[in-house]
Amino acid sequence: MIQDFIHGTGGVTVTKLFINEETFRDGQQSLWANRMTTESMIPAAPMMDNAGFDSINIMSGSAFESCVLYLRENPWDRLRLLCRLMPKTDIQILIRGRSAFGWKRFPNDAIELLITCLMRTGIQGLAVFDGLNDIGNLKWHIEVAKKLGLQIHPALVYTLSPVHTDEYYSKKARECMELGTTSVNLADASGLLTPERVKTLIPAILDAIGDQMFSFVSHCPAGMGVENYCEALKLGVRNISTTSLPLSYGMSLPSTTEMVYHAREMGIEVAVDDDLRRRIDDYFYWVAYKEKKPIGQPVGFYKELWEKYAAHQIPGGMMSHLASQLKGLNLEHRLPDVLVEAGRVRQELGYPVMVTPFSQMVGVQAVFNVIEGERYKSVPSDLVLYARGYYGESAAPIDQNVKDKILEKEDKAPINPADNFDEPMVKKARERLGSGISDEELLLHLFFSKPTLEEYNKNKRAIPFPVVRTPLVALVEELSRRSDIKSFAMQKGTLKVEQVF
């Protein structure tokens, strides 16, 4: 079914493909555990800014966390720097619903201060999502973004379950639209979506939102990302997210390079500058080499693997963590049991989307259930809160027997997820930390524990300005550094280098 008009710029008929570039956000989050340094980003930023992308997403909560915990660089500095280096393109940031850049659920004032500080760094748009697709958790973000004049792009997270029907998503999409958002986004975060489902799901959403701008994100772990995009393009979708070639595929998104190729084959106009696109791809090969990071590899679609994955939906990053937990206990052989159990726990909990924090709840509970031999004997306290309604409305009701078991020795009173929204958290923090503290520092105190921040402040480094070498110079430098090379001679054009050690 081809739509009567092309979705992309709010109902205006366009044949152009709109691309949201995700190398700094989704690409490095999916493949490099958010360990790309700002230093490595800087040389690519001007190229990206001039390449003709419609927006560039540069950070999420977990990248923010990675800056503080591992890279020891000031995440606010990264934001300011990248915004300054990319003045032509709309810059976006992804916020994880009520937990924002932290872990617990934050009240309105903290969310507002965060969005305000993000705006001050120079960004133009916010992408937001909630793991339960409970739009009530995003209302405030939308309101604040609109008040501050930022674009706001809520994403509905795709998952496969008996309750996540086309009707479910169209209803949620309409809810978003009615809040006056810039666009409505469908995010296939786990790569479970198939072209067959795209054919019914996307038209249902498009019907529900009419002229509203629609954008689509699909991941590659099951080998379907590219085909899903192609199917969506056929349906008239014109907004997709892609990454530079070395940071595509695997757990990540389809590459810009491949999607540009497919779009042109379909006769869709693409405004991306091919020379810069190649240079960006090429540059990240060098970053991957220098930072010893993997290159994303395309995987094929295998029905049996997809079915197994669909049954538990444990994300790849967490799978390795579960496996190592079990290995540490000499229980590696129980991993298949844990995965089966995870599927069951997820069902009993009302099919939460397997993203932070719900994937951890399901995964950890499945491990508890398997190794303790009694289901729900030990329960993480976050799951107790979930059962009491703290995180919002689950897609399906929680199995009553399971709920009884989880809350057996606990306070059973339901918690209204909006209960703490009016708590004056920022005011209290300012009183505690002193009025001299900057907004950015105050937010760090809200998102991170005191020992974490002490470590960070002790070890944080200024972002070094990178020395950019041409490929040729980089090669000479690498060769000079090798201890097993006695001599080398190089000739390129009029350049001759000979070195004997």
Added chain:
Amino acid sequence: MKFIESELAYKFTYKDIVDIIKIIDDASCHELQIELEDLKLKIIKGNKHGSVPTATSAVVPPVHAVSEPQNKTATEQPVAKGKHKPGMKPSHSEATSKKKKETATEEKIEGVPILSPLAGTFYCAPEPGAKPFVEIGARVEKGQQVGIVEVMKLMTNIKAPTNGVIREIKVKNEETVGMGQILMTIDPS
């Protein structure tokens, strides 16, 4: 993938040099010549002291490769792949973790043990710097919280299995604990 083949063919890219470096690093030959478009590269391998490279020279420091008999180097190779050099004593952390394991299995337990349900990080207090949930000698009731074990940022409350008095606290705050490891013992009453 059809679309990629012609893509990175512009002159002399970073990807080219990453590939060239890989070829050079993996090569076990003595001399190597590479030509790519107008680039000509000739490499003579061998370490800076002049000896011809061997397959292991990249992994094992030259001093060891020369001074140690061949068979010994071979048997020690799995160790060389790890963080420390061949012949070094096991690292401090390895030694202590081994010791920890031994004491955990050999020691006799008095009182009722409180076990960790999973491998994770133990916390003695509800938040950093706060008063611990319990101290030695504290009277606790069955079901009372005595600590927290964190796994993947999920906090699981550890509760007293019985009424009694805390006899011993066997782990420190923020210590990594294993599944089934004894966190505390209680004298039941």
